[in-house]
Amino acid sequence: MALLNRIFQVVNGMFPAEVAHAHCDIPCGIYDPIAAKIAAQTVQKMVVRIQALQQPAADANTGERASYVNTLSRYIQVKEEHAQLCKKELSILWTDYFRPDHLENHPDLHSHFWTAEKLAGRNKQTVDLDAAKELVSAVDEIAEIFWSTKGVQYKDEVAEARFGT
Amino acid sequence: MALLNRIFQVVNGMFPAEVAHAHCDIPCGIYDPIAAKIAAQTVQKMVVRIQALQQPAADANTGERASYVNTLSRYIQVKEEHAQLCKKELSILWTDYFRPDHLENHPDLHSHFWTAEKLAGRNKQTVDLDAAKELVSAVDEIAEIFWSTKGVQYKDEVAEARFGT
Amino acid sequence: MALLNRIFQVVNGMFPAEVAHAHCDIPCGIYDPIAAKIAAQTVQKMVVRIQALQQPAADANTGERASYVNTLSRYIQVKEEHAQLCKKELSILWTDYFRPDHLENHPDLHSHFWTAEKLAGRNKQTVDLDAAKELVSAVDEIAEIFWSTKGVQYKDEVAEARFGT
Amino acid sequence: MALLNRIFQVVNGMFPAEVAHAHCDIPCGIYDPIAAKIAAQTVQKMVVRIQALQQPAADANTGERASYVNTLSRYIQVKEEHAQLCKKELSILWTDYFRPDHLENHPDLHSHFWTAEKLAGRNKQTVDLDAAKELVSAVDEIAEIFWSTKGVQYKDEVAEARFGT
Amino acid sequence: MALLNRIFQVVNGMFPAEVAHAHCDIPCGIYDPIAAKIAAQTVQKMVVRIQALQQPAADANTGERASYVNTLSRYIQVKEEHAQLCKKELSILWTDYFRPDHLENHPDLHSHFWTAEKLAGRNKQTVDLDAAKELVSAVDEIAEIFWSTKGVQYKDEVAEARFGT
Amino acid sequence: MALLNRIFQVVNGMFPAEVAHAHCDIPCGIYDPIAAKIAAQTVQKMVVRIQALQQPAADANTGERASYVNTLSRYIQVKEEHAQLCKKELSILWTDYFRPDHLENHPDLHSHFWTAEKLAGRNKQTVDLDAAKELVSAVDEIAEIFWSTKGVQYKDEVAEARFGT
Numbered sequence: 006m007a008l009l010n011r012i013f014q015v016v017n018g019m020f021p022a023e024v025a026h027a028h029c030d031i032p033c034g035i036y037d038p039i040a041a042k043i044a045a046q047t048v049q050k051m052v053v054r055i056q057a058l059q060q061p062a063a064d065a066n067t068g069e070r071a072s073y074v075n076t077l078s079r080y081i082q083v084k085e086e087h088a089q090l091c092k093k094e095l096s097i098l099w100t101d102y103f104r105p106d107h108l109e110n111h112p113d114l115h116s117h118f119w120t121a122e123k124l125a126g127r128n129k130q131t132v133d134l135d136a137a138k139e140l141v142s143a144v145d146e147i148a149e150i151f152w153s154t155k156g157v158q159y160k161d162e163v164a165e166a167r168f169g170t
Numbered sequence: 171m172a173l174l175n176r177i178f179q180v181v182n183g184m185f186p187a188e189v190a191h192a193h194c195d196i197p198c199g200i201y202d203p204i205a206a207k208i209a210a211q212t213v214q215k216m217v218v219r220i221q222a223l224q225q226p227a228a229d230a231n232t233g234e235r236a237s238y239v240n241t242l243s244r245y246i247q248v249k250e251e252h253a254q255l256c257k258k259e260l261s262i263l264w265t266d267y268f269r270p271d272h273l274e275n276h277p278d279l280h281s282h283f284w285t286a287e288k289l290a291g292r293n294k295q296t297v298d299l300d301a302a303k304e305l306v307s308a309v310d311e312i313a314e315i316f317w318s319t320k321g322v323q324y325k326d327e328v329a330e331a332r333f334g335t
Numbered sequence: 336m337a338l339l340n341r342i343f344q345v346v347n348g349m350f351p352a353e354v355a356h357a358h359c360d361i362p363c364g365i366y367d368p369i370a371a372k373i374a375a376q377t378v379q380k381m382v383v384r385i386q387a388l389q390q391p392a393a394d395a396n397t398g399e400r401a402s403y404v405n406t407l408s409r410y411i412q413v414k415e416e417h418a419q420l421c422k423k424e425l426s427i428l429w430t431d432y433f434r435p436d437h438l439e440n441h442p443d444l445h446s447h448f449w450t451a452e453k454l455a456g457r458n459k460q461t462v463d464l465d466a467a468k469e470l471v472s473a474v475d476e477i478a479e480i481f482w483s484t485k486g487v488q489y490k491d492e493v494a495e496a497r498f499g500t
Numbered sequence: 501m502a503l504l505n506r507i508f509q510v511v512n513g514m515f516p517a518e519v520a521h522a523h524c525d526i527p528c529g530i531y532d533p534i535a536a537k538i539a540a541q542t543v544q545k546m547v548v549r550i551q552a553l554q555q556p557a558a559d560a561n562t563g564e565r566a567s568y569v570n571t572l573s574r575y576i577q578v579k580e581e582h583a584q585l586c587k588k589e590l591s592i593l594w595t596d597y598f599r600p601d602h603l604e605n606h607p608d609l610h611s612h613f614w615t616a617e618k619l620a621g622r623n624k625q626t627v628d629l630d631a632a633k634e635l636v637s638a639v640d641e642i643a644e645i646f647w648s649t650k651g652v653q654y655k656d657e658v659a660e661a662r663f664g665t
Numbered sequence: 666m667a668l669l670n671r672i673f674q675v676v677n678g679m680f681p682a683e684v685a686h687a688h689c690d691i692p693c694g695i696y697d698p699i700a701a702k703i704a705a706q707t708v709q710k711m712v713v714r715i716q717a718l719q720q721p722a723a724d725a726n727t728g729e730r731a732s733y734v735n736t737l738s739r740y741i742q743v744k745e746e747h748a749q750l751c752k753k754e755l756s757i758l759w760t761d762y763f764r765p766d767h768l769e770n771h772p773d774l775h776s777h778f779w780t781a782e783k784l785a786g787r788n789k790q791t792v793d794l795d796a797a798k799e800l801v802s803a804v805d806e807i808a809e810i811f812w813s814t815k816g817v818q819y820k821d822e823v824a825e826a827r828f829g830t
Numbered sequence: 831m832a833l834l835n836r837i838f839q840v841v842n843g844m845f846p847a848e849v850a851h852a853h854c855d856i857p858c859g860i861y862d863p864i865a866a867k868i869a870a871q872t873v874q875k876m877v878v879r880i881q882a883l884q885q886p887a888a889d890a891n892t893g894e895r896a897s898y899v900n901t902l903s904r905y906i907q908v909k910e911e912h913a914q915l916c917k918k919e920l921s922i923l924w925t926d927y928f929r930p931d932h933l934e935n936h937p938d939l940h941s942h943f944w945t946a947e948k949l950a951g952r953n954k955q956t957v958d959l960d961a962a963k964e965l966v967s968a969v970d971e972i973a974e975i976f977w978s979t980k981g982v983q984y985k986d987e988v989a990e991a992r993f994g995t
Contacts, residue, residue: 096921594779
């Protein structure tokens with residue numbers, strides 16, 4: 006953390022407090038793309054689970070069928086909700102955090118967000134592992150831009166541990 | 171990340187997949203205490219801002235007063251919502267993630283959560299920087315327990331960068 | 336109601352107002368475990384209905400199948416939402432109402448809540464009448480503890496009328 | 501409970517299951533006006549607290565003023581939310597539970613609900629103890645009608661214990 | 666718009682501002698039945714889509730079946746949510762906008778709302794194009810009453826363009 | 831409506847159904863910028879009311895002060911919620927309705943949305959009638975683009991009647 010703190014102090018030194026305040030939204034929220042990332046990974050995990058779920062056998066009884074539909078519809082619901090949450094978190098970053106001076110440095114900022122939010126929408130409409138992985142990547146790219154505006158090198162070190170087995 | 175991955179593989183090796191699955195809630199959500207941490211930090215930031223907000227002068231006009239109340243009540247509202255969000259995220263960890271075998275290894279698990287959630291409640295009721303910092307610490311302690319159950323050393327490296335100036 | 340009022344006055348007499356106020360959360364909400372009970376009973380009723388729902392015949396037309404899926408997925412959704420509501424109401428009681436002095440008198444308080452909230456989670460994941468009945472019982476046990484702290488004998492006299500036929 | 505059960509069996513005997521089912525909404529929810537009652541009592545309690553809250557002295561410091569506004573705006577917010585919840589719960593009873601045959605027996609049913617929901621709205625707009633008590637009474641009258649349709653004599657025996665001191 | 670403006674000025678002239686204010690709810694919201702109309706049309710569109718959705722063939726693979734259930738359950742969910750939204754928007758009009766003097770001029774006001782809200786409920790429970798069309802019509806009738814109280818002739822000119830193909 | 835229908839038929843003729851379907855999001859929602867417009871107008875109305883609200887006199891009693899704070903904080907809350915709703919409705923249009931081929935015809939599409947959503951944010955942070963009017967105009971410009979993609983001439987004929995006096 007020592008290195009990171011040092012980088013951060015340098016960055017702070019470059020943008021004196023009063024200037025930062027001039028640009029700053031009130032209330033200065035606490036922004037972190039990790040919320041969008043977790044949502045995107047949850048979408049991916051649900052796709053994995055939906056695709057792995059065994060259909061009940063042809064001679065399954067009512068209880069087995071009800072259990073199957075219960076599980077499947079919950080996976081779909083969780084996928085839906087987290088795709089929506091991902092869109093919402095991205096939307097907060099786009100409209101509340103990013104400012105015109107960020108746009109100058111990242112002229113493709115709008116495209117990044119439009120693409121990522123449309124991918125979230127596609128993941129609602131489909132059960133498609135590639136689309137889910139694309140969403141996770143698109144969020145990671147935005148996270149990289151976000152942290153670069155704060156002079157921090159982005160790394161999601163626990164991404165795999167979070168996703169689990 | 172190489173080291174972390176290696177640790178994670180060792181941990182995975184210790185708990186074979188089928189055993190893990192036996193304990194595993196369906197749907198295996200994606201859990202991460204970072205959501206509770208961000209919410210707790212937002213509470214802290216709102217306390218800082220509320221305490222720094224200047225009251226309008228005695229001879230302020232209606233517009234200045236309306237603007238003051240608008241800002242103050244929004245800070246209070248954001249504090250309220252994120253204290254609630256913090257409780258909700260903690261509650262998900264307590265009831266969905268942690269299992270009886272975790273409780274055996276961490277016999278004070280329930281106390282940790284009760285204390286942290288009560289702190290979230292206290293931060294709703296007060297404007298108290300110490301209470302806010304205690305909440306952040308209580309969430310950090312839970313995060314440490316959480317990650318220890320996955321064999322990962324907890325570190326929130328961007329805590330300061332996220333909190334901002 | 337006369338008897339109940341008398342009991343209540345005695346209880347009030349034992350804890351003078353100013354002492355009660357010292358322990359009291361602000362804002363002193365209105366707590367009542369009946370909200371968790373109704374939610375738990377709704378979960379149970381949905382399980383009954385899901386298990387009673389007839390699948391469409393093999394030669395059913397599209398309209399009959401759509402109607403079946405519409406009904407089934409709504410039952411599952413209502414079960415999900417009320418299991419979640421049950422957890423939320425229990426969580427409010429645990430963190431907002433119960434205080435350290437209650438814990439002294441009921442050392443298994445945390446276990447009661449952990450068990451009940453985990454049962455709510457299990458009822459989301461399954462379609463299991465026994466699990467639903469266990470949830471209703473677990474909430475009733477908490478309601479008994481709750482009302483005992485107010486010196487009131489707990490009875491849900493309209494439980495059956497509410498559940499209906 | 502014996503008497504109540506007996507009454508209930510008689511009532512059930514009068515409306516054979518298949519007839520009841522013919523009128524019954526799917527999914528047959530679990531209706532109970534107690535949710536609206538608790539919400540109305542919470543509104544009343546908030547009015548009591550708002551009216552009892554002491555303004556900070558003229559020479560109060562910023563911390564005392566912030567604490568005062570925090571508490572006052574939370575009371576107002578809780579009043580607002582529970583007045584809204586009361587409306588929502590009443591609306592569910594009016595549109596989901598009550599049927600045309602109930603309306604025949606209670607021709608003033610619509611007026612009861614319109615009045616009660618408008619009272620909930622008035623309690624949002626004002627800080628008025630009489631309006632709050634009127635709302636509680638209006639909900640009680642609806643509860644009486646509700647339980648009469650089930651052949652149950654309505655009594656909220658813990659109303660005072662719930663309201664607290 | 667000239668004609669409409671003129672009509673509106675005449676109407677305003679008939680109800681002087683101070684009188685209007687005396688009746689007026691605080692805060693004078695912005696009411697418009699178009700929100701209920703859009704919700705009702707969305708319900709209708711979902712019914713059309715559900716009925717047009719092709720079931721997977723008997724020999725469809727798991728991916729095709731998952732995709733089918735994903736789409737079907739999302740249509741049902743959207744239908745559910747917009748039927749609920751329609752009820753909520755109608756409820757706002759009934760309790761917040763309409764006043765006793767409106768009821769005098771439209772003695773069947775309560776019936777209009779009860780019918781429309783019950784239709785919204787029926788559209789949740791069924792997949793029935795006639796019920797959906799009835800809901801749209803019932804909302805249109807309420808919209809006509811609403812605008813007549815403002816002296817405006819109701820016309821939803823883009824109803825078809827909004828519904829789309 | 832005859833003219834409008836004719837225009838609509840022509841437009842439909844230009845984009846045959848199967849082509850439209852190829853571009854079409856599933857589920858083809860019902861999009862209409864009027865929801866964002868109503869939200870924006872509500873923001874404007876709240877600003878008008880906040881600015882017109884009289885502060886209590888220096889010697890006002892507690893009841894008058896409580897009533898004042900109740901009203902003011904409710905106006906601020908309604909402003910907040912509708913500014914947020916406006917952002918949400920704009921976000922739906924941007925990510926769900928508009929497609930790459932629309933962007934080609936309206937290369938400043940992203941700027942329109944970013945500006946309008948940032949204006950919604952500014953209206954949360956301030957009590958500023960000019961900012962509120964700018965938001966209404968920004969939504970109107972987006973509505974014009976939206977309807978032009980459907981070959982419909984945009985006009986909000988009841989804008990003034992909706993805003994009221």
